[in-house]
Amino acid sequence: MAESVLATIRIVLVEPAGALNVGAIARVMKNMGLQHLVLVNPQCDQLGADALLMAVHAADVLAAATVVATLPEALRGCQRAIATTARPRVDTILEPPRTALPWLLEPLQLENGQAMGALIFGPEDRGLSNEELNHAQRFVAIPSHPEYAALNLAQAVAICCYELYQFLSSPAAPLPVAPSPLPASFSPLPFAPAAFDILEGYYQQLETVLLAIGYLHPHTAASRMHKFRRLFNRALPSSDEVAMLRGILSQVEWATQKAGTLDKQTKSDLTPTED
Incomplete structure (x- = not known):
């Protein structure tokens, strides 16, 4: 059971630069029962x-890794995503892995197929940008000593994979309650x-309409x-709800x-014609 749940989790690495790190991540994923590695525009040869060398007996995880060009491609089909960051951001609530990560494992009422969760990590030299963080619903920061708070990428992935595996190894443990001020919508849906x-299609249409008006x-x-x-992202709308919102936008468009056409026609009717 634990293996099938962990198989739904994607470990997403955005522009990883170090092949040693990627190999070590593949190894710890296999150690903890995770299988699905996604590399976004990798800057090294996985x-x-x-x-x-670092993967040891996890070469199969590397061989099966999915390589994509953009983060939205990496999240295609995912319903939940948690991003990792080492520093506070504006309007972003940071949670420890033990509190947030079990949320990726909660059962859902599925519309089609299997629920997918993603855990997103940024490049070694900069972490995730604000724009990349926009693709997640919750945010994790690993507590560490303030004198040197930045963890190595492979170490950060290892801690998160361990927490996921440990939670599933103790099925009697209740899901952690999300601390205030996280909304109640983060309870099982x-x-x-x-x-x-x-959602990405909705955001693109929303921006187009709001620019037009x-x-x-x-x-x-x-x-x-x-x-x-x-x-x-906080509201976690369903596919039907997104379709309803897009219907509103289509009507606005x-x-x-129509108003623009009528306005042009009115101006044309008021323009004097030559006899």
Whole structure:
């Protein structure tokens, strides 16, 4: 049972630079029963000698790793995602792994197929950017000594994989209660949250419509959309709810285009014609 649950979790590495780190991550994933490694625009050879040296008996995890160009591609089909960061960000609540990670393992009422959760790690030299954090619903920071708080990438992945495995090894343990001010929506859901690719389509349409009606302006669109993404990611809307929201946007687009056509027609009717 634990193995099948852990098989639904993706370990997502954004632009990993060190083959030794990637190999060590593959090894600890296999140690803890995780199988699904996703590399976003890797800056190293995950099948090279250094990676294989550190992977030892986990070469199969490296061989099966999925390589994609962007983070949205890595999250396609996922319904829940937790991002890791070593520093506080504006309007971001940081939780320890032991509190947050079991949320990825909670049972869901599935619409189609199998629930997927993702645990996202940033590049070794910079961590995840604010834009990359927009693709997650919760955020984890590993407590460490303030004198040197930054962990090695492979070490951070190892701690998180260990916490996931340990939680499943103690099935009688209750799910940790999310600390205030996290919303109650993080309790087990009676429906399946929309996958991230479905949400991404909504965000793209929302930005287009808000620019068209003048609510957004090009120079401030990114910061405003950041807030919208955080809002809807926290809300965990279902696929049906996202479809309803997109229906509203489509109606706004239609009404705006119709109003523009009527406005042009009115101006044309008022323009004097030559006899």
